Amino acid sequence: MEGDKRRGVSVREVLSYPALQLRLLAGRAGLDRSVSWAHASELEDPTPWLLGAEIIMTTGRALPRSAAGQRAYLERLDDAGVAALAVSVQLHMPPLRQAFFDTAEERGMPVLEVPLAVPFIVVAQEVAAAVQEDSRHRLGAQLQVFGALRWLAAENLDTATLFRRLEHLSGYDIRLCTTQGRPLLAGVPVPEPSLVPQSADAPPTIPGGFVLPVPSPGGTAGFLIALERDGARPAGLAVVQHVATVAALQLAVIRTERETLRREGTEILAEMLQGTLEQEAAERRLLRHSIEGTTELTVVRGVTEQALLRALDDEPFLLLNRGEDRYLLGAPRLADTVAAMPGVAAGTSRPLPCGASLRIAQREARWAASQAAASGRPLVRYGNDPAGRWLPDDPAALDALVEQVLGEVLRYDAAHDAHLLLSVRTWMERDRRTDDAAAALHIHPNTLAYRLRRFSALTGRDLTATGAFTEVWMAIRSAVELGLLD
Known part of the structure; x- marks a missing residue:
């Protein structure tokens, strides 16, 4: 892990404490890494139990004797976000290989020597005392982030405003994305692709911040990436975890609202296809779903409802399932998005005014969809076929x-x-x-x-x-x- 600019207690400050008598052996470039704790471990791989920013202390029992093993040991700690490795070379430490020191320098991973006269517990106590003041600040930030739930209820904040407040409180720039790197919540920017982990089980610590999964009932909905802001005072992992929880709650609220609107839209489209809804009433109800102006009715075949919903994402539309057919009402541009889906066969009606009767449009769209399926084309537009327009409506x-x-x-x-x-x-x-x-x-x-x-x-x-x-x-x-x- 490269050296970062975290605020709070740094490796450099711990190294300067006279009582500890620590000496830097390698990794000077990482002296500005922040330190949250100091802990002794004689495990060859302690990373599953780490949160990041720790100073790991060892007498050497866990350190392999081979050059390749020592390099791998140091790389594991660095990848897990460990701030520094403190070793007592006078106890059970095997000879430190040149590959070990080269790795520390390449990665900016500080390696500190602890004198035999200084017990590890003293190092841990000094670090704990140094971070105590910073912990008070972090606790205050946690309590304020909890208040975000009150903002949601009392102030009806939009998503962008909510997360700007959370950024100010936490000291981090917040990024949100799906597991594929796409936007997760409108108004919150997505991270650089290189920051998106391959798995929800990835370590939470990254250079300059944290990455956490955003849970949802169906599994991991995406990831929250928190990057420390210059001039701010980052509040730590616990606060970022609370922000991820707020993101999950906000996502659940939005999905519930969308599902309610989708079901309402299904009822509207069913009434319009049955011809039981007057145009003026239909136009008012469509406007509630952000559908206005020129529309098209599209019949979609060959794809699932969930695949269609994912492809259309935040576009305004109404959707109704009838057997294997999916009836879609919305702006004409939706048909081009549908046509890009693999395995699809879709047909559109001629354009019609918002709220207009769908009696003829559904015949046109069904006919065009049948032509698409028969010809192997993903999309057929009814108006582009000169023969179909002469068919009687009866x-x-x-x-x-x-x-x-x-x-x-x-x-x-x-x-x-x-x-x-x-x-x-x-x-x-x-x-x-x-x-x-x-x-x-x-x-x-x-x-x-x-x-x-x-x-x-x-x-x-x-x-x-x-x-x-x-x-x-x-x-x-x-x-x-x-x-x-x-």
């Missing part, structure tokens, strides 16, 4: 067109599992390129040619004629809209 009219043109083929396919309609649809969607369509269907081109002839015979329509081709194409689109084709 389901009875669509059903009549399907029966008149495709009825015999549908019954033949059901009786013989012949896939004639699928073959013709695939051939049409690939602009009548027989080889491409046959490859998509995993059949030989001659087999596809046979199916096309059989289709023409059953329907009485020559697919080489423009009029017949158009009629069949519109009938297939109608069948998709009615749910007769996947």
